[in-house]
Amino acid sequence: MDDNSPHSVSPRRNSPYLRQLALQCAAASIVLGIAWPYCLLRRQTLPWFESSLLIGALAFLFSSLSAQYWWWRVIHASFAPATVLFSGLNVAPEWYLATFVLMFLVYRGAVTSQVPLYISSLGAIRALSELLADVPARKIIDLGAGTGSVASALARTRRDVQVFGIENSFLPWAIGFFRTARLKNCHWSLGSFWQVPLADCDVVYAFLSPAPMSDLWLKAKREMRPGTLFISNGFEVPDVTADAEIEVADSGKTRLYCYRL
Ligand SMILES: C[S@@+](CC[C@H](N)C(=O)[O-])C[C@H]1O[C@@H](n2cnc3c(N)ncnc32)[C@H](O)[C@@H]1O
Structure with a gap:
């Protein structure tokens, strides 16, 4: 947590x-x-x-x-x-320290929220882009945005939408910073998604782990407006039936769970 x-x-x-x-x-x-x-x-x-x-x-x-x-x-x-x-x-102790620092820079999210870094597959990004192609939206956010692969792809396919990404591990954030720097409609920040208000988001995307899903759903229900969309890649909200499930044609058999608030 x-x-x-x-x-x-x-x-x-x-x-x-x-x-x-x-x-x-x-x-x-x-x-x-x-x-x-x-x-x-x-x-x-x-x-x-x-x-x-x-x-x-x-x-x-x-x-x-x-x-x-x-x-x-x-x-x-x-x-x-x-x-x-x-x-x-x-092995000299400095190597253990250096490894620890490097791991922390990449995997801070695993320590703070039990969510390590792994990247949405290309198939999942494609499916998400297709799903959101016609959805009326002004603001989309990727919570735990990793290296910015999802946020940058969405910002390219939906030029009319402001896409936000928030990431709390320094190295993935730094990669995402350079990746999204030229995209005017992509807003990239370093911090915890628990601190981000979701009230003005039309679509919230999350690819996390089982650990934060219940609490994140409580946050979404409390803050998101009726009719808006919460999409979880791979991890269902416990005890809540998704309004739609999209099976992605990728090697990991990814599923996108879509919840209409
Ligand atoms: C599974 S990765 C998904 C990356 C990206 N969204 C994607 O789909 O490719 C989850 C990311 O969430 C980040 N994370 C974990 N806890 C976080 C928190 N409290 N605030 C912001 N980012 C967090 C991790 O560092 C990790 O990079």
Whole structure:
């Protein structure tokens, strides 16, 4: 959940990172709590790699039992073994810092809203452009606009419309900035979409992840005007039936879920 989100959160999504930390710490405490005294008593050195495999297995079990998303299970299973393996490589600490900074510049959205960067397929952009070709609109916005591929395409196909894109990760935003710079009807900004009022938007497009969909729908319902259009690429609003679903002819079998406010 974004720090800036003004919305309430459900228990499952409350403090997701603390929850994951707790799961990993629980697995490590159990394995090391047994293995360490055992090795001390037997005057043996702790077999770090084997212990890390056990920690990974236990963390995987805990994350599966607590119904975490599949990618969290993979991270839990591999975190301790990867830590032990990498610590044996004697990589200079600056590289870890540099990698962390680079990842943060690209994937800030994954930290703030559990939404990583991935780009709408060309097929999805084409389908969206066709869908919106005749829709009466003055303002369209892409929430979490990535590198600007959707916003720039829409700004080109709909010269009569003001297209907005907002992105909170610096590197994708910078790419989008150059991509949209020459498009007079394309407005590109760095920031959180939770802070953007949707009251004057005729079409809101979002390609995010399952995590923010309920809260985003609440925001859309509260702020968007009746008759306007909310389109989600790939992720349905939980417990709300879409007014239309468009199946895109691309390799990912993308679906665009369209909700009329
Ligand atoms: C799946 S990508 C979609 C990119 C683009 N809309 C597209 O369809 O190609 C989602 C983007 O949302 C951004 N994001 C995540 N949380 C955000 C937030 N709170 N405010 C603005 N952007 C956010 C991520 O950094 C990521 O670039």
